[in-house]
Amino acid sequence: MRLDLNETPKTILLITSSARGAASKSSLLARELTDRLQRRHPGARLIQRDLGIQPVRVLDMEALEALSTRPEQRTPEQRAIVAGHDALIAEIQAADLVVFGVPMYNFSVPAQLKAYFDAIARAGVTFRYTAKGPEGLLQGKKVYVVFARGGMYRGTPLDSQTPYLQTMLGFLGMTDVEFVFAEGLDMGPEAQQAGLAAGRMAIAAL
Numbered sequence: 016m017r018l019d020l021n022e023t024p025k026t027i028l029l030i031t032s033s034a035r036g037a038a039s040k041s042s043l044l045a046r047e048l049t050d051r052l053q054r055r056h057p058g059a060r061l062i063q064r065d066l067g068i069q070p071v072r073v074l075d076m077e078a079l080e081a082l083s084t085r086p087e088q089r090t091p092e093q094r095a096i097v098a099g100h101d102a103l104i105a106e107i108q109a110a111d112l113v114v115f116g117v118p119m120y121n122f123s124v125p126a127q128l129k130a131y132f133d134a135i136a137r138a139g140v141t142f143r144y145t146a147k148g149p150e151g152l153l154q155g156k157k158v159y160v161v162f163a164r165g166g167m168y169r170g171t172p173l174d175s176q177t178p179y180l181q182t183m184l185g186f187l188g189m190t191d192v193e194f195v196f197a198e199g200l201d202m203g204p205e206a207q208q209a210g211l212a213a214g215r216m217a218i219a220a221l
């Protein structure tokens with residue numbers, strides 16, 4: 016493991032999205048990866064966001080209206096909605112390293128994580144359109160995604176999570192992404208042990 020004591024302190028953002036709290040395997044492994052990053056970057060500041068405990072409001076009509084209303088005309092409720100999104104954006108803007116813990120729910124990412132991306136994708140702030148097409152503005156970050164899955168879908172057409180996250184993160188400017196897979200976690204105790212071990216081996220190799 017590299018240890019560069021001369022580097023400026025990093026900010027690590029850990030975003031977990033399981034609804035299973037302490038039983039979550041994606042959160043467990045994402046935390047282990049984060050511990051490793053903290054050892055690699057002594058003095059790093061850690062920000063933790065647990066979307067399972069603090070869900071982001073879905074982008075409903077009220078939220079869209081709040082975002083499209085001019086700041087000086089917003090109601091207190093609309094200001095609160097926009098402020099919530101602003102805080103999430105500021106958090107990821109400040110991060111050098113971002114770790115996502117992502118369970119597979121019904122072949123996709125948890126709704127909480129989708130709501131998170133809906134909140135942070137803001138034109139002119141986290142992405143913009145140029146004459147050459149879209150440009151992500153959350154650049155220069157290293158991103159790690161840790162998947163936990165009951166079954167085995169890596170590299171198959173049923174893995175819609177990896178392309179979705181690659182597209183979404185890339186659209187926002189985060190193109191340096193490493194994926195870690197812990198699969199087969201609900202296929203019996205042996206498969207679970209093997210799946211966790213595979214995830215941990217991948218983390219150790221990062």
Ligand SMILES: Cc1cc2nc3c(=O)[nH]c(=O)nc-3n(C[C@H](O)[C@H](O)[C@H](O)COP(=O)(O)O)c2cc1C
Nearest residue numbers: 033035039040041118119120121122163164165166
């Ligand atoms: C609501 C729900 C939906 C799930 N859907 C899938 C699925 O589509 N494919 C799969 O392989 N596992 C599925 N699982 C199993 C989880 O991916 C697996 O238990 C994983 O460990 C969950 O991550 P977590 O431990 O971080 O919560 C589902 C679990 C739940 C609770």
